Amino acid sequence: MxxxxxxxxxxxxxxxxxxxxxxxxxxxxxxxxxxxxxxxxxxxxxxxxxxxxxxxxxxxxxxxxxxxxxxxxxxxxxxxxxxxxxxxxxxxxxxxxxxxxxxxxxxxxxxxxxxxxxxxxxxxxxxxxxxxxxxxxxxxxxxxxxxxxxxxxxxxxDWADALVDSTMQRYTPATVGGWSYPVALYLMGQYQVAQHTADPARRAALIAYIKAWADRFVDASGHIGITFNSLDSMMPGQVMIALYRETGEAKYGLAAKQIHDRLLPGAGYPTTSDGGFWHANSADRANQLWSDGTFMADPFMAQYGRYIGDSAQSYDIAAKQLVVYASHLQQANGLLKHAYDASKAATWSDPNSGLSSEYWCRAVGWYGVAATEILDLIPADHPLRAQLTATVRDLVRGIAAYQDPASGRWFQVVDKGSSAGNWTETSCSAMFTLTADAAIKRGYVPAATYQATVDAGKRGELDRISLHSDGLTYLTSISVGTNVGDYAYYTARSRATNDFHGLGAFLYFFEQVNG
CATH class of the missing domain: 2.60.120.260 (Galactose-binding domain-like)
Known part of the structure; x- marks a missing residue:
């Protein structure tokens, strides 16, 4: 308990x-x-x-x-x-x-x-x-x-409980949103809260809410009527795996299998020449690897291997994707650029490196959350474990170096905190704190060096949530959904309250640092 x-x-x-x-x-x-x-x-x-x-x-x-x-x-x-x-x-x-x-x-x-x-x-x-x-x-x-x-x-x-209660009062399973990764991110955060609660009745209610949402999309035979031509569309597969674990109902396992099989070699999902999944199978995303995409597909594959089957192949796919993406995106400072275009054709890509210009904070955060989770799921003797651990170690070094000392949070454009218009963003600050905390607890980095980063990050993140007189929680300063762009584009993004990117990231963070 x-x-x-x-x-x-x-x-x-x-x-x-x-x-x-x-x-x-x-x-x-x-x-x-x-x-x-x-x-x-x-x-x-x-x-x-x-x-x-x-x-x-x-x-x-x-x-x-x-x-x-x-x-x-x-x-x-x-x-x-x-x-x-x-x-x-x-x-x-x-x-x-x-x-x-x-x-x-x-x-x-x-x-x-x-x-x-x-x-x-x-x-x-x-x-x-x-x-x-x-x-x-x-x-x-x-x-x-x-x-x-x-x-x-x-x-x-208990801010995780409070946030979940507030969100369930604001939305029913029918109105919380459609098949999308921000909604699924929130629901997977709620699933973590359910796993950690000691009250069986409350646990059942939290799971029932998630199940009611999923049943809008999965028929009795386990089919989901979606083409899965983008990594973003695959992230809700994590909800299917969670429900399969909880209920044992075959339809959820079969729904997850539909997504899993889409990513198998020879199934037709496009990759770069070194095997990295395109962010989407569309003309405007061809040949592109976005740091975001690591969270959208890779934890799903590792979870599938752990909880449903095809473990060796699923683990290998998840680990390989992290390695391929890091080989292009991670820089000497430990952070990851937002995106890479192998064709160098995108307007945002550098003609020599193919990289985008900036370190967008939530894209970096997605990679950290994905990498720490996948290291928890793959076997201890997996051949890519040491490489992934080194990647996380470098990432935590970069995270600590660019933390805002005043707030404990991180900036929308991570390495340019002193530049005009930049602002500290809530969802990535949750992810960065989670990543550093997980790395300490798993022994990837020393607590003596990085615990202060976690402590300041936790204080800064909790400063962004509050109770209002209507009895509900409010989580502020969350960047809305974001494509690849330049500095002015990122800093001009709307700062939302209670956006699902932030709600889900907050739940992941809170359950990790208080676990």
Whole structure:
């Protein structure tokens, strides 16, 4: 059991009796809804998964409420976590007030059913002593079923859980997005959260969400109606492998096989003369290797080898691609250029080297995440292991050299932090911190040299996420999807909030550094 999961269990056992640790920023306290003041509602036990002795089912009316009496040892900022279920299929909005002042109006989005519990987290300021926290229904449907309220130091927030809860409230499996790598990246981050949770019911709910998304694309025979003519289109195959591992259903394994077989020698997917997969089988991507592409296809192949079959060939393909790409893209400073055109025909390619001009941060990050994962998956005696380990070692050296000392993050164009218009980007900062942390923990690089890089990166990344009064998380300054370009192009890219590139990268990062 992970330490954070153990802490949750201990906290539930102790704090369910209203016990709070000795300082305002020390621990969490759990208050069961059935012990609160209830106006127009009942304590019920006819659904599964509640804590304590029951949950509160308010009347279907505007104004029904549950009021908790919360003790704070000192005035200060806290985070509220309301655990609720809403099986109606529609939101049941409400308000949250502290000592008579409304501070939030959460939507309380629908959950899969009444046995599936979600958490809405809200930042608050409490006074020393007793505080009245009231949750009131504002629609004719009343409130969702309320199980408990946890009050904690916001610095102890499990940001991976909070981000997943927020995203699942914002989107259903039908509205989260189509077959694309940014959505699949997020879902694979959610899968990592599911793997690490100690609560079986929560784990099942997270997997069910992923499965509902996948079932939009995979028929009963395991067929996906996509041509797979780009590496980007193959990355969601990781979701198929994850579901095959979880369910054992043949259709997910067969769906993954469809993508796997597309990349086998002789299957027709084009490569450069030295065997590197083109970024896409299209005129504008012909002969091109993008650092991004290593994450889109290579971890999928290694995962296929580990969890489905054809292991020796799949491992060899994944490792070879990393080596071929690095042979063209990795430079003496350890970083990788964004792209290489073997034909030197692209407008962005250098006529002599075929390389693009810049080190775009997320492209470099994709390679780091792919390489560290594939080293975890391939056998210890794989003939390319030493070469891949050296590549990661050089990459971490480059990552550390270009970290922004002020923020702990990394710049959109990595090596030009002092140039006009450059800015620190969230998704690559997550990936760089993950890569350095994984390299330390696997023994590829020394902690004495690089732990400070990880620590600063973690602080910088966490500075980019926050809870808002609507009860949801917001992750800021994420570069939107990006092609190959010059300095002005990269720095002019839009800086999005809650873009899936950033959400997924954040989950990967958080699960790695806290694992």
């Amino acid at each position: 992970r330490m954070r999961a153990l802490a949750v269990v201990i906290g539930m056992l102790v704090a369910s009796y209203g016990v709070t640790s000795g300082s305002a920023h020390a621990a969490s306290s759990l208050y069961e809804a059935e012990n609160a003041t209830v106006f127009h509602g009942t304590v019920d036990r006819d659904h599964l998964g509640y804590t304590g002795t029951g949950f509160v089912n308010t009347a279907n009316e505007v104004g029904a409420y549950v009021e908790f009496s919360v003790s704070a040892p000192a005035a200060g900022g806290f985070a509220l976590a309301l655990r609720h279920a809403n099986g109606t299929g529609a939101g049941r909005a409400g308000t949250v007030s502290v000592n008579g002042t409304v501070i939030s109006a959460p939507a309380f989005a629908a959950t899969t059913d009444w046995n599936t519990w979600a958490v809405t987290r809200i930042p608050v300021t409490l006074r020393a002593g007793t505080n009245a926290i009231r949750v009131t229904g504002t629609t004719a449907g009343g409130l969702p079923n309320l199980d408990s309220l946890t009050v904690s130091d916001p610095r102890s927030t």
